[in-house]
Amino acid sequence: MMNKSEQLFAQALKVLPGGVSRNTIFRKPHPFYAEQGEGCYVTDIEGVTRIDFANNMASLIHGHAYPAIVEAVSAQLHKGSCFTMATESEVQYAQLLCDRVPSFDKIRFVNSGTEAVMAMLKASRAYTGKAKIAKVEGAYHGAYDYAEVSQTANPSNWGDVDKPTSIPVAVGTPEKALEDVVVIPFNDTERAINILNQHKDDIACILVDLLPHRVGLIPASNDFLNALHQWTRDNQSLLVFDEVITFRTNYSGAQQNYDVEPDLTAMGKIIGGGFPAGALAGRDEVMKVLDPTEAKVLLPHSGTFSANPVTMTAGYTALKMFDQAAIEKLNSLADYAKEEITKAIADVGIGACVTGAGSMFRVHLKPEPPRNYREAYVDKKESALITKLLDHLFDNGIIMINTCSATLSTAMTTKEIDCLVAALKDGFEMLKP
Numbered sequence: 001m002m003n004k005s006e007q008l009f010a011q012a013l014k015v016l017p018g019g020v021s022r023n024t025i026f027r028k029p030h031p032f033y034a035e036q037g038e039g040c041y042v043t044d045i046e047g048v049t050r051i052d053f054a055n056n057m058a059s060l061i062h063g064h065a066y067p068a069i070v071e072a073v074s075a076q077l078h079k080g081s082c083f084t085m086a087t088e089s090e091v092q093y094a095q096l097l098c099d100r101v102p103s104f105d106k107i108r109f110v111n112s113g114t115e116a117v118m119a120m121l122k123a124s125r126a127y128t129g130k131a132k133i134a135k136v137e138g139a140y141h142g143a144y145d146y147a148e149v150s151q152t153a154n155p156s157n158w159g160d161v162d163k164p165t166s167i168p169v170a171v172g173t174p175e176k177a178l179e180d181v182v183v184i185p186f187n188d189t190e191r192a193i194n195i196l197n198q199h200k201d202d203i204a205c206i207l208v209d210l211l212p213h214r215v216g217l218i219p220a221s222n223d224f225l226n227a228l229h230q231w232t233r234d235n236q237s238l239l240v241f242d243e244v245i246t247f248r249t250n251y252s253g254a255q256q257n258y259d260v261e262p263d264l265t266a267m268g269k270i271i272g273g274g275f276p277a278g279a280l281a282g283r284d285e286v287m288k289v290l291d292p293t294e295a296k297v298l299l300p301h302s303g304t305f306s307a308n309p310v311t312m313t314a315g316y317t318a319l320k321m322f323d324q325a326a327i328e329k330l331n332s333l334a335d336y337a338k339e340e341i342t343k344a345i346a347d348v349g350i351g352a353c354v355t356g357a358g359s360m361f362r363v364h365l366k367p368e369p370p371r372n373y374r375e376a377y378v379d380k381k382e383s384a385l386i387t388k389l390l391d392h393l394f395d396n397g398i399i400m401i402n403t404c405s406a407t408l409s410t411a412m413t414t415k416e417i418d419c420l421v422a423a424l425k426d427g428f429e430m431l432k433p
């Protein structure tokens with residue numbers, strides 16, 4: 001007799017490609033089907049409750065069904081969910097975000113991180129009149145053709161480290177998109193500048209995630225960032241940050257930890273308070289490319305659901321409650337988790353390590369923390385072990401992101417961290433050769 005999940009998946013296979021709506025949640029023998037979430041716990045349709053360290057891919061900062069958000073959004077739903085009009089909620093939320101981040105003069109809301117990065121790259125092109133963008137090798141920035149270049153499961157396609165290849169992710173990516181993406185190695189200032197210098201007059205912007213997940217979840221170095229910033233000043237280009245994930249790491253996002261200010265920043269995930277959202281924000285002079293009151297609008301830009309009042313209300317409520325005290329508490333909880341996991345690794349004596357910053361961390365089955373995408377690469381053998389570890393965690397009441405990464409929510413305490421560490425320790429024992 002099939003259980004509910006098996007029945008649902010059999011039906012899903014008939015109407016959804018591969019039975020899923022997003023490939024990242026695909027899992028053998030079937031995806032997990034959520035029934036309900038509350039705080040940091042999720043119950044699946046089989047009635048099993050687990051601690052949620054995935055938080056919908058880092059997008060829930062207060063966990064599930066956070067009472068203040070439920071209340072505020074419910075009130076808005078009774079008034080209507082979207083209009084062909086502006087609402088007070090977007091003005092209020094724009095003010096909160098611009099007050100919060102020194103590099104934000106103006107902000108434009110969109111509906112996802114992908115859309116935010118796409119609009120940011122297009123704004124950079126419109127402002128500079130240049131076509132190329134530079135990005136870090138292996139860094140994930142969503143599903144826009146240009147932003148998704150240079151992530152591959154096959155190291156033989158990487159190319160020379162002095163000139164990483166612009167490899168497409170999707171079959172059919174236009175050649176022009178590949179030609180217009182300049183790939184630079186992470187935290188390798190000399191090589192990165194050499195590569196950029198070969199495209200001196202053509203680069204609209206350098207796109208950087210300050211803590212790129214697929215590059216190993218290690219922070220950008222000050223030296224690297226300062227050099228990129230200077231290069232953009234010297235070459236009439238822009239420095240733009242993807243803070244879709246990292247915005248959760250500090251009051252003003254991860255950029256607060258550095259001396260340089262970006263020209264533009266893309267956001268998503270937590271700024272939606274659990275609803276689909278994104279935004280690009282930055283210097284007034286650059287944001288002007290979107291301004292409909294300008295004589296010539298350089299980047300005409302709209303979105304049917306952009307800044308809808310449900311999302312604006314949810315995001316505003318979520319961020320209001322994510323104040324300095326909440327951030328410090330959450331980040332200390334993550335530090336505690338990293339310390340305890342590091343101790344568990346040493347106790348078991350397995351070649352593993354943990355990286356991360358703010359309220360996110362990633363467990364690698366490698367003895368040393370990776371320093372770039374090539375070192376962070378997970379080969380078939382490691383991938384099989386990680387799947388085994390994730391299955392073990394899941395069977396022991398823990399949901400993680402499929403790279404063996406965790407993101408915390410303010411609903412968590414040391415109790416949930418201790419459960420994670422205990423389950424990981426058992427998992428490491430199980431994997432030990």
Ligand code: PLP
Nearest residue numbers: 112113114140141142244245268
């Ligand atoms: N940029 C980064 C750094 C991300 O992690 C993601 C999503 O995981 C995106 C952009 C794309 O965001 P979305 O999935 O909301 O389109």
